[in-house]
Amino acid sequence: MATHWKVRPYLLTGGRTHVRHRLLVHTLVSVPYYDAAFAGGLLPEARGLYEQARVTRSVAELSASCGVSLGVTRVILGDLAASDRVRIHPETYDSPYDRNLLERVRDGLLRLA
Amino acid sequence: MTACSGSPEGETVPTDGTVPTSAKIVVAGGFGVGKTTLVSAISEIPPINTEAWMTAASEPVDHLDPGIDKRTTTVAMDFGRRAIADDLVLYLFGTPGQARFWPMWDDLCRGAMGALVLVDTRRLDASFAAVNYFEQDSDVPFAVCVNLFHGRQTHHLDDVREALSLSPEVPLLAADVREPGAVARALVGVVEHTMSSTARQ
Amino acid sequence: MRRILIVGAGQCGLQLGLGLLAAGYEVTIMSARTPEEIRAGWPTSTQAMFEQALNTERAQGLNLWDDPAPKINGMHIAVAMPPGTMAMSIIAHLNSPGQSTDQRVKFPAWLELFEERGGTVIYQGVTTGDLDGLTALLRYDLTIVAAGKGELTALFDRDVDRSPFTVPQRGLSVAYVHGLAPNPSYPERSGAFNGIPGLGEMFAIPGYTLSGECDILFFEAVPGSPADIWQKRLPPDEHLSLMVKQAREYAPWLGERCDNVELTDGKATLSGRYTPVVRRPVAQLPSGGLVLGAGDVVISNDPVTGQGANGAAKMAAAYLAAIVAHGDKPFDREWMERTFADFWETSGQWATMWTNGMLGEMPEHAARILMKATTHTPTADRFVNGFSDPSDFQHFFFTPEAADAYLASIEE
Ligand SMILES: Cc1cc2nc3c(=O)[nH]c(=O)nc-3n(C[C@H](O)[C@H](O)[C@H](O)COP(=O)(O)OP(=O)(O)OC[C@H]3O[C@@H](n4cnc5c(N)ncnc54)[C@H](O)[C@@H]3O)c2cc1C
Ligand SMILES: Nc1nc2c(ncn2[C@@H]2O[C@H](COP(=O)(O)OP(=O)(O)O)[C@@H](O)[C@H]2O)c(=O)[nH]1
Ligand SMILES: [Mg+2]
Numbered sequence: 261m262a263t264h265w266k267v268r269p270y271l272l273t274g275g276r277t278h279v280r281h282r283l284l285v286h287t288l289v290s291v292p293y294y295d296a297a298f299a300g301g302l303l304p305e306a307r308g309l310y311e312q313a314r315v316t317r318s319v320a321e322l323s324a325s326c327g328v329s330l331g332v333t334r335v336i337l338g339d340l341a342a343s344d345r346v347r348i349h350p351e352t353y354d355s356p357y358d359r360n361l362l363e364r365v366r367d368g369l370l371r372l373a
Numbered sequence: 374m375t376a377c378s379g380s381p382e383g384e385t386v387p388t389d390g391t392v393p394t395s396a397k398i399v400v401a402g403g404f405g406v407g408k409t410t411l412v413s414a415i416s417e418i419p420p421i422n423t424e425a426w427m428t429a430a431s432e433p434v435d436h437l438d439p440g441i442d443k444r445t446t447t448v449a450m451d452f453g454r455r456a457i458a459d460d461l462v463l464y465l466f467g468t469p470g471q472a473r474f475w476p477m478w479d480d481l482c483r484g485a486m487g488a489l490v491l492v493d494t495r496r497l498d499a500s501f502a503a504v505n506y507f508e509q510d511s512d513v514p515f516a517v518c519v520n521l522f523h524g525r526q527t528h529h530l531d532d533v534r535e536a537l538s539l540s541p542e543v544p545l546l547a548a549d550v551r552e553p554g555a556v557a558r559a560l561v562g563v564v565e566h567t568m569s570s571t572a573r574q
Numbered sequence: 575m576r577r578i579l580i581v582g583a584g585q586c587g588l589q590l591g592l593g594l595l596a597a598g599y600e601v602t603i604m605s606a607r608t609p610e611e612i613r614a615g616w617p618t619s620t621q622a623m624f625e626q627a628l629n630t631e632r633a634q635g636l637n638l639w640d641d642p643a644p645k646i647n648g649m650h651i652a653v654a655m656p657p658g659t660m661a662m663s664i665i666a667h668l669n670s671p672g673q674s675t676d677q678r679v680k681f682p683a684w685l686e687l688f689e690e691r692g693g694t695v696i697y698q699g700v701t702t703g704d705l706d707g708l709t710a711l712l713r714y715d716l717t718i719v720a721a722g723k724g725e726l727t728a729l730f731d732r733d734v735d736r737s738p739f740t741v742p743q744r745g746l747s748v749a750y751v752h753g754l755a756p757n758p759s760y761p762e763r764s765g766a767f768n769g770i771p772g773l774g775e776m777f778a779i780p781g782y783t784l785s786g787e788c789d790i791l792f793f794e795a796v797p798g799s800p801a802d803i804w805q806k807r808l809p810p811d812e813h814l815s816l817m818v819k820q821a822r823e824y825a826p827w828l829g830e831r832c833d834n835v836e837l838t839d840g841k842a843t844l845s846g847r848y849t850p851v852v853r854r855p856v857a858q859l860p861s862g863g864l865v866l867g868a869g870d871v872v873i874s875n876d877p878v879t880g881q882g883a884n885g886a887a888k889m890a891a892a893y894l895a896a897i898v899a900h901g902d903k904p905f906d907r908e909w910m911e912r913t914f915a916d917f918w919e920t921s922g923q924w925a926t927m928w929t930n931g932m933l934g935e936m937p938e939h940a941a942r943i944l945m946k947a948t949t950h951t952p953t954a955d956r957f958v959n960g961f962s963d964p965s966d967f968q969h970f971f972f973t974p975e976a977a978d979a980y981l982a983s984i985e986e
Contacts, residue, residue: 261498282608282697285452286397286464305711316393318464320452322531324423331604331704332711334696352394353459357571358485361461365396365486366564368457372415372557387769426703428728445702474725476606476699483697509807512614 283319283334288349289341290316298345306336313337313346395462397531399482399513400565401498401506402491407520408467411491411550415557416453416465424449426476448474450481467562468503478506487563488515491550494528497536504537514567516544518559524549542570575600578897579714581700583607584677585621585883586869588684589890593634594694597898600930602714605682605723606699606951607885609682613784616841617678617750619883622646622765622779624962625869627884630891639682643782645671649958650760651944652772659823664947665760666958672765674781674790677883700860702729709863715896719857720868720886727874729964730853730867736926742847743876743933744774744794749814750842753834754778759827768825770922771935775802775878776825786837791817794878797847804845813843833986850876850933852926855914856907866910868893873922878932881925892917917976924965927972939977943970944980953984 283289291314299310308326317325322332340346353361396460400408412420424447452466466481482488488507492500500517507515517532530545539545546562548555576599580587583605594601607615623631631637641738646668652660661851698704700721709717719726757778758767766778770861777792791814795802803816822829837843853872857865869886883896896913903909931940960967970980 282483284397285466285481286395286484287460288393288395303711305707311564318395318454318462320423320464320466321421321454329425329701329707330705331696331698331700332707334698335602335708335711335713338694340698349392349394351484352392352475356396356484357567359572361396362486362564362568364461365457366462366561366568368455368461369557369561369564370462372455373554373561425701427725428702429725441867448701472700474699476724477701478612479607480697483611510615 272285283337283348285320285330286318286324287351288318289322289337290347290349292343292347295345305332306340309333309336313340316349328346330334376416393460393462395464396457397466397485398560398567399485399488400465400467400491400499401488401503402516403479403493403496403503404489406493406496406499407550408491411489412451412453412465412467412521414553415455415560417456418451418454420451420467422449422451432473437562442485448477450477475506475510479510482511482513485513487567488513489546489559489563490515490517492517492533493519493520493522494536495522497507497533498517501537504539508540514563514570516546516559516563516566517564518550519545519547521532521547521549576715576902577602577713579604579646579708579717581705581717581719581726581865582721582724582869582871582887583685583688583695584618584720584722584869585681586886586890587718587774588681588688589634589636589887590630590718590720590868590893591693592636592688592691593890593894594897595688595691596634597894599897600694601684601688602694602696604696604698604700604704605685606697606721608697609685609894611681612685613678614841615678617748617783617844620674620678620777620779620781620790620877620880621883622672622674622676622781622844622880622961623884623887624654624668624672625959626962627887628670628673628688630887633891636684638662639673639675639680639782642786643673643675644745644763644787646673646765646780647671647762647875648758648760648955649765649767649961650826651767651947651958652725652769652825653944654768654825657770657773658826660825660827662944662948663759664944664954664957665948665951665952667951668962669955669959670962672961674779675752676781676783676788678784679782700726702726705729706859706863707863709859709865710861717863718868718893719865719871722870723874727853727867727871728853729857729859730871731857731867733852733854736852737850738930739850742797742849743846744749744878745797745802746794746877747793747804747813747817748844749791749810749817749835750781750783750788750838751814751832752785752788752838753836754791755831757827757831757834762872766828768828770801770824772796773799773824776821776828778831778837779829783838783842783853784802785838789835791821791832791835793817796874804847807845808843808859810837810843813845850874850930852922856910864907864910866893866905872914873926875929876933879925879929879964881929881964881968884961885922885925888921889917892921899910921965924967928960928964928967931972937974939974940971942981944975946984950984
């Protein structure tokens with residue numbers, strides 16, 4: 261699997277391997293399986309973000325739709341991701357300048373032109 | 374205050390198991406050059422406006438009264454979204470015109486595939502800060518686009534290039550940013566510029 | 575485990591963050607820039623650091639550049655009066671060499687080290703709104719703002735009594751170069767400090783940058799003087815040629831060393847200016863959260879004495895010790911105020927007093943000390959070792975009484 265273009269993939273923390281992704285404003289986030297009981301126990305900000313992320317959307321959208329600042333959004337999403345409650349979508353491409361990605365975006369835009 | 378608007382709907386995770394990914398193009402330029410208009414022209418959602426706020430020191434520093442007289446300034450950004458394929462979403466981020474808070478520009482530009490700096494030929498200076506930023510402080514490839522406010526070109530592009538002292542590598546485009554097709558073509562220009570300027574690396 | 579949030583990944587924030595991590599704290603750093611962006615960016619300082627500050631890094635095992643960085647063995651201090659004519663020359667030796675590792679080299683390496691060691695980094699330019707929300711979350715036991723001279727400093731009140739200036743005292747101009755010829759007056763690797771009364775100061779400092787060993791040309795121009803041509807950002811090549819031109823005119827002995835200089839990289843210059851200021855150490859956010867300022871956020875002196883990074887390192891060490899010593903007790907306002915006050919008493923005030931003094935006209939007693947130093951090596955050495963420990967100046971330099979007593983003591 262390709263990893264985020266700016267991150268060395270696996271870091272050992274607290275005895276468990278996990279992928280640490282940088283949360284860019286356009287990074288997509290989703291909830292892999294929704295757990296209503298878990299949601300009920302969350303503080304308001306975290307709960308809002310968790311609920312909203314049931315639909316895959318970007319960090320910036322989550323922040324805006326919940327009225328939570330980007331900084332707080334990133335911290336909370338990081339916590340939720342560390343316990344696998346939300347999924348931070350890895351970049352499928354090594355870099356935003358990946359040829360294949362650029363071609364796909366260009367072709368998509370040409371269909372709108 | 375932190376309650377979210379509405380409940381989530383319209384599952385966008387593809388059922389075939391592929392994980393959607395996203396790409397980003399940044400739209401920059403001074404106040405009123407047409408960033409929000411451009412984003413709305415092509416976005417499938419209404420542009421989302423958000424504001425971040427900063428404390429601003431009371432000027433002049435002399436009569437500083439500790440704890441009070443602090444002002445707050447906000448930095449607005451707006452963004453839109455367009456699905457390019459089942460598993461690929463393009464985000465457009467409109468960044469604030471002024472050089473108010475540089476770190477925010479860095480944040481919005483990080484991981485962008487390209488940027489479009491919009492200019493209004495009647496007020497070129499409104500976009501100087503944005504052009505300078507992309508020339509000197511960011512590695513994101515960028516193109517400049519003249520917003521044809523009345524669908525007409527009132528200035529020769531060569532004159533605009535000179536007035537902005539744009540280097541020859543930077544593409545200079547023109548578009549009526551109310552028109553989705555024109556916006557798409559301008560964005561194609563950005564993507565193609567990224568293709569040619571990063572192919573060498 | 576206690577959780578600490580640090581905003582700003584510079585000398586102070588990173589050194590403190592790495593120290594806290596090693597002490598078993600859970601640390602999050604919010605950094606406006608990624609390691610790649612810092613490396614690919616413009617220089618931010620001339621960051622010459624001296625024994626005491628370097629030792630705080632060594633104590634934490636963060637001295638990764640002791641080998642590759644050229645040693646600053648001492649300093650050649652000259653006064654050009656009138657401009658272009660060397661009126662005074664002092665050769666001064668440091669007890670232990672200083673060094674200047676480009677912050678574009680050091681910060682990314684420390685940031686990566688911090689992540690490797692299990693620290694959390696969030697890449698974001700933090701706003702007041704973020705800080706308000708983050709402190710209100712009560713997720714962190716302590717939040718420290720070490721965001722340099724950035725906009726977040728506006729949260730902290732200027733300490734009027736400790737901040738004599740309301741406008742910038744110097745226009746600053748920096749170029750990182752390869753090819754600077756050795757100083758014939760001090761051929762070993764050494765710094766050069768040229769004072770040009772009325773115009774400013776010109777430094778040349780051995781450094782270590784992205785492309786290896788280098789020298790850093792650093793001019794401080796008195797605003798409004800003919801030397802102050804650094805108002806706007808120039809293309810790097812033009813910037814360097816102007817610096818060389820100024821060196822040839824005001825300090826030709828430095829100008830002669832510049833015949834073969836070239837910029838170390840495509841973004842090797844820096845220009846700008848700021849008002850020196852000391853701020854109150856604690857800020858309160860609208861929702862009630864308290865944050866403690868560190869580094870340049872609270873003490874931002876003019877770089878003429880090169881004390882900023884030194885002070886930031888010393889403050890990181892002092893805060894680290896204070897945090898650990900505080901154990902599980904709450905980091906309340908009283909603790910924050912006291913932690914900064916202790917630092918100010920033992921360290922900050924001396925660097926500030928020395929720096930602010932160096933910006934004005936030189937008092938007669940100070941001139942006498944420097945005159946003595948031209949022929950009396952121990953005096954020269956004592957002066958230059960003040961870069962490492964500026965508190966020593968109170969004993970022989972700050973006041974006419976201290977200077978007289980010192981000069982009398984060496985006559986015996
Ligand atoms: C021209 C010049 C020459 C100098 N020469 C010397 C010298 O020779 N010796 C010396 O000791 N000192 C020198 N200094 C001073 C020295 O560089 C600083 O004092 C020192 O770097 C301060 O450390 P700090 O950690 O407080 O801040 P910094 O090292 O500036 O680090 C602050 C960090 O916070 C980040 N940041 C800012 N705002 C935000 C935000 N909102 N959110 C997140 N991150 C943010 C910045 O990007 C930066 O990385 C010089 C300074 C200048 C300008
Ligand atoms: N006639 C015309 N008006 C435009 C065009 N683009 C933008 N505008 C108008 O110019 C104003 C500023 O545009 P806006 O998109 O809000 O600018 P922003 O500040 O850069 O986001 C709005 O009133 C728009 O309706 C255009 O192409 N033609
Ligand atoms: Mg707008």
